[in-house]
Amino acid sequence: MMGIRAISPARGQMPPPGPIWSDADRAGTESRMDCETAVYLRCHLGSDFETATSWEALGERLAAKGFRLEFRDDRLSLVHAVTGVALCTCRFLGYGLAEMVARLGKPHVDAASGRIIAGR
Template identity: 50%
Template sequence: MSMSFFRPDQPLHTVWSDRPRGPEETALDCETAVTLACLLGPAFAAAPDWARLIATLADNGFRLEFQDSRLVLVNEMTEIGLCTCAFLGHSLATLSDRLGKPCVQAGTGRLVAKPENG
């Protein structure tokens, strides 16, 4: 008979919620939101430009896109918009002040790195 026990040295996977958000709420529970903020906060804080932020988020399985005129963090595996960047403490206004105007892929709302010639 096999028994599985919680082992602190092997944390459980985080499951992102697929519950639809209202305009003023997040689909994440508090613990998951804090985990997400701790995981991605350094990427937002240290990014010198949009290209680096986009690349670092992609390395962690996430992307940024506009949904209903809000900048949203999307889980690449599930395609679920998890929360706004403002919810994580990084509003579009503060990111734009620091990183400049983002480049958005037409028709998708996805943020992409600026082309090298533009």
């Protein structure tokens, strides 16, 4: 039986640049991600989502890897911090908002930007 092994980048290293990370016009397809990139992101960020004990801790872990969370069009999205491009929804990576709220509580959201902010 053949197995697939995902190799994550060195600790603290951002994913390699490519079309999905750029701010180039992709004709409205910015949240359309190929399955290989989605698997790569899930492997790269999965433990951060799964072991975070608060929204603040999750935000710090994602920021260390060059990402942030934002609500865009009423959906929780993973955003590339350098380009500001929404890569996909958290649900697409397997981390739906309802499940995250059940575990981490309600997130505090900046009304102007849609970004998740530290709890008060």
